[in-house]
Amino acid sequence: MNARIRRSAVAVAAAAILPLALVACSDDGDSGSSDSAQAASSAPAAGEDQSADTGGDMAGADEPFGPACSSVPKDGAGSFDGMAKDPVATAASNNPALSTLVTAVKKAGLVDTLNNAENITVFAPTNDAFAKIPKADLDKVLNDKAMLTDILTYHVVGQKLAPQDLENGSFETLQKSKLTTSGSDESYTVNDSAKVVCGHVETANANVYIIDTVLMPKG
DSSP states (O other): OHHHHHHHHHHHHHHHHHHHHHHHHHHHOOOHHHHHHHHHHHHHHHHHHHHHHHHHHHHHHHSOBSGGGGGSOSSSTTSHHHHTTSOHHHHHHTOGGGHHHHHHHHHTTOHHHHHHOOSEEEEEEOHHHHHTSOHHHHHHHHTOHHHHHHHHHTTEESSOOOGGGGTEEEEEBTTSSEEEEEEETTEEEETTTEEEEEEEEEOSSEEEEEESSOOOOOO
């Protein structure tokens, strides 16, 4: 009977010590193999959560940002998912906050130009941005196709710009003069005057940064 008790005690002690020994070995070694083994051993239990976390981080890096993003419809053609399926002029036409811009683009005859372009960035002024311009001046611009085209093409850069590209950038526009960008994290300014209020909105052919002030070409 005593021998049986001793054997049971030894077995219990071994069962308790073995996991501790394995953890100690894993902690002491810095080799890739021990890290891989540890990751593999935890994969069945945590693999699903880890992939979800990673996916969330990656999605977060690609998600639109800024205070005005909350006003974008949650579903339908005007939502972020909806706009991602359409070329940029069509996508903008489904966003209520960009209706003045869409009217201007149509008056300038730029719908097809923007929709057929590849890999561009559009700095899109909101309705409120256009409202900052005195009505008489805005009406004059809207009825002068050459001037309107000049202004609108100044808002378009011929490459896709990620948020980090805006930190300290200078880019030639389709209008041929340059605009500048600055900022960091989720706070960016264009030409030291227009703030990005909803950034990194993806459409089928463009990255869109919605801004609170209309940009004017220099010179």
